[in-house]
Amino acid sequence: DQQVKQNSPSLSVQEGRISILNCDYTNSMFDYFLWYKKYPAEGPTFLISISSIKDKNEDGRFTVFLNKSAKHLSLHIVPSQPGDSAVYFCAVPHHDKVIFGPGTSLSVIP
Amino acid sequence: DAGVIQSPRHEVTEMGQEVTLRCKPISGHNSLFWYRQTMMRGLELLIYFNNNVPIDDSGMPEDRFSAKMPNASFSTLKIQPSEPRDSAVYFCASSRLEETQYFGPGTRLLVL
Numbered sequence: 001d002q003q004v005k006q007n008s009p010s011l012s013v014q015e016g017r018i019s020i021l022n023c024d025y026t027n028s029m030f031d032y033f034l035w036y037k038k039y040p041a042e043g044p045t046f047l048i049s050i051s052s053i054k055d056k057n058e059d060g061r062f063t064v065f066l067n068k069s070a071k072h073l074s075l076h077i078v079p080s081q082p083g084d085s086a087v088y089f090c091a092v093p094h095h096d097k098v099i100f101g102p103g104t105s106l107s108v109i110p
Numbered sequence: 111d112a113g114v115i116q117s118p119r120h121e122v123t124e125m126g127q128e129v130t131l132r133c134k135p136i137s138g139h140n141s142l143f144w145y146r147q148t149m150m151r152g153l154e155l156l157i158y159f160n161n162n163v164p165i166d167d168s169g170m171p172e173d174r175f176s177a178k179m180p181n182a183s184f185s186t187l188k189i190q191p192s193e194p195r196d197s198a199v200y201f202c203a204s205s206r207l208e209e210t211q212y213f214g215p216g217t218r219l220l221v222l
Contacts, residue, residue: 093208096141
C-alpha cells in the first residue's frame with residue numbers, strides 16, 4: 001500500500017503561470033517532507049523541504065504548503081519556467097529510509 | 111565534491127548474463143541506498159547500508175539480486191542471472207545518517 005501518493009502522473013502549465021503539484025500521505029506520524037526534482041538522464045536532486053511544525057516553506061519561486069489535518073502537501077512554482085520541466089517526487093524520511101511518491105511529470109510550455 | 115559516482119552509465123546485456131553496477135558515495139556519507147526506477151513502479155528502494163552494514167534488503171526483488179559494501183567508498187549491486195524484466199534505471203544515493211540523500215546519475219540497464 002502506497003504511503004506517499006501523487007495522484008497526477010503529469011501536469012502541463014503555460015510559462016509564467018503557477019504550477020501546483022500535490023502529494024498525499026497516509027501516516028499521521030510523518031513529520032518531515034521533501035520534494036525532489038528529476039531531469040531525464042539524471043538522478044533526483046533535493047529541492048525543498050518542510051517540517052510538520054510549519055505549514056509553509058518558501059524558497060524563491062518554490063513554496064511548499066503542508067496541511068497536517070488533511071495529510072496533504074503541495075508544491076507551488078510561480079512563475080513557472082520551461083527549465084522547471086521535470087519529474088517531481090514527494091518524499092518522506094521514515095526511520096533510516098526515504099519513501100518516495102510515484103512522481104508527477106511537469107511540462108512548462110513556452 | 112564529485113557527488114555520487116555510478117558506473118557504468120549504460121549497460122546492455124543478454125538475458126542470463128551477470129551484471130554488476132558500481133557506486134562511489136560522497137566522502138563522509140555513512141548511508142548508501144540502491145534504488146530502481148521503472149515506469150510501472152516508480153522509484154523503489156532495493157537495499158540500504160549504514161556504515162557499510164546492510165540494514166534493510168526487503169526491497170530486493172529476488173535472490174538473483176545481491177549488494178555489497180566492502181568499504182565506505184564503494185558498493186556494488188549484482189544481478190545474476192539477469193532477465194529482461196530487470197531492465198530499468200538503477201540509482202545509488204548517499205547521505206549522512208537521516209539527512210538529505212544525494213543521488214548519482216543512474217545506470218540505465220537493458221537486458222535483451
